[in-house]
Amino acid sequence: MNxxxxxxxxELRALRPAAPxxxxxxxxxxxxxxxxxxxxxxxxxxxxxxxxGAWAWGNWAVAGALALVVVTVSRYAPPIEPAAGAVAxxxxxxxxxxxxxxxxxxxxxxxxxxxxxTSVRRVRESFVDSLTWRDAATNATLVVNLPGEDVxxxxxxxx
Amino acid sequence: xxxxxxxxxxxxxxxxxxxxxxxxxxxxxxxxxxAEDLVQEAFVRYWRNQRHLPGEPLALIITSLRRAAxxxxxxxxxxxxxxxxxxxxxxxGEGAWxxxxxxxxxxxxxxxxxxxAVRRLPAEQxxxxxxxxWGELTFADIGAQLDLSPHTVxxxxxxxxxxxxxxxxxxxxxxx
Numbered sequence: 001m002n003x004x005x006x007x008x009x010x011e012l013r014a015l016r017p018a019a020p021x022x023x024x025x026x027x028x029x030x031x032x033x034x035x036x037x038x039x040x041x042x043x044x045x046x047x048x049x050x051x052x053g054a055w056a057w058g059n060w061a062v063a064g065a066l067a068l069v070v071v072t073v074s075r076y077a078p079p080i081e082p083a084a085g086a087v088a089x090x091x092x093x094x095x096x097x098x099x100x101x102x103x104x105x106x107x108x109x110x111x112x113x114x115x116x117x118t119s120v121r122r123v124r125e126s127f128v129d130s131l132t133w134r135d136a137a138t139n140a141t142l143v144v145n146l147p148g149e150d151v152x153x154x155x156x157x158x159x
Numbered sequence: 160x161x162x163x164x165x166x167x168x169x170x171x172x173x174x175x176x177x178x179x180x181x182x183x184x185x186x187x188x189x190x191x192x193x194a195e196d197l198v199q200e201a202f203v204r205y206w207r208n209q210r211h212l213p214g215e216p217l218a219l220i221i222t223s224l225r226r227a228a229x230x231x232x233x234x235x236x237x238x239x240x241x242x243x244x245x246x247x248x249x250x251x252g253e254g255a256w257x258x259x260x261x262x263x264x265x266x267x268x269x270x271x272x273x274x275x276a277v278r279r280l281p282a283e284q285x286x287x288x289x290x291x292x293w294g295e296l297t298f299a300d301i302g303a304q305l306d307l308s309p310h311t312v313x314x315x316x317x318x319x320x321x322x323x324x325x326x327x328x329x330x331x332x333x334x335x
Contacts, residue, residue: 005317005320005321005324008320008323008324009292009320011269011273012273012277012288012292012323013292013293014260015257015260015270015273015274015293016178016257016258016259016260017178017179017181017182017256017257017258017293018178018181018182018254018255018256018257018258019177019178019181019258020173020177020178020180020181020195020198021195023195024177024181024195024198024199025173025177027195027199028169028173028199028202028203031199031203032169032203032206032207092213094213094214095214095215095218095300095303096214096215096218096219096222096303096304097222097303097304098222098226099222099223099225099226100226101226101227101230129204129223131209131212131219131222131223133212133213133214134303142212142213144209144212146204146208148204
């Protein structure tokens with residue numbers, strides 16, 4: 001079997017991924033311009049309403065429990081002993097190994113009307129994003145838990 | 160790739176890397192609109208809250224992208240089949256995955272054939288190919304993303320290239 005794929009790889013690398021749409025860039029612009037913690041209502045797209053203050057007390061309890069579990073697990077992960085004579089790396093080399101979203105609560109807020117007159121269902125989702133990095137040499141693990149809230153607008157099927 | 164400098168604007172970073180993020184998202188998402196939503200979520204989250212964290216920015220954002228794409232696919236599976244049918248196959252706008260190298264909005268027949276072949280790949284081969292070629296991740300990084308050994312990743316990559324070559328060869332023969 002001819003395993004020489006050099007020419008094909010070169011052709012593939014020459015392909016230029018399509019640029020993001022102007023609409024996406026404008027949407028990101030709005031999101032970046034919004035103050036931290038404020039919601040950005042974007043018709044037909046998910047609106048982010050990340051704010052610690054908007055959370056119900058129950059959600060904080062769940063997030064706290066998750067954080068405790070994750071910190072406990074990483075603290076007790078057995079370290080990998082370096083081989084005798086091994087030279088220590090100049091610093092930690094963390095690489096992302098996992099990203100998970102734990103959904104805490106989903107609330108159907110009912111039908112709303114957007115700026116353009118479209119009727120959609122508004123759904124609010126509270127979650128915790130958990131990001132994990134690991135240094136393979138030392139097995140050191142870094143976990144970051146970020147609570148957030150998403151508001152999405154789902155199209156209705158109307159007859 | 161180092162973390163963006165504190166004074167860098169998101170515009171300049173996104174101008175350099177946005178297309179690759181969009182491609183990575185697109186091959187996991189069901190529609191082009193979903194892919195752009197995923198890119199926005201992951202990128203804004205990274206730029207606002209995670210720039211100071213260690214690790215390669217592109218790898219970190221891709222990790223978030225993949226997880227969000229899987230979550231969204233599960234969510235869409237749970238939604239009413241009738242609602243999804245009402246959206247139609249092109250509701251999100253399909254659009255091309257790649258632009259033409261000439262930059263004039265047109266594409267050669269070969270470029271179109273390459274994209275069609277990439278789209279035909281099995282999902283598990285396609286994601287390795289996209290992350291390797293356009294995400295510029297190493298086999299080790301891809302393995303960490305997908306919870307696979309680098310050896311398995313390398314094997315899927317070779318299988319993907321072999322499959323692409325078969326598609327392109329067979330398509331060329333059928334047009335003769």
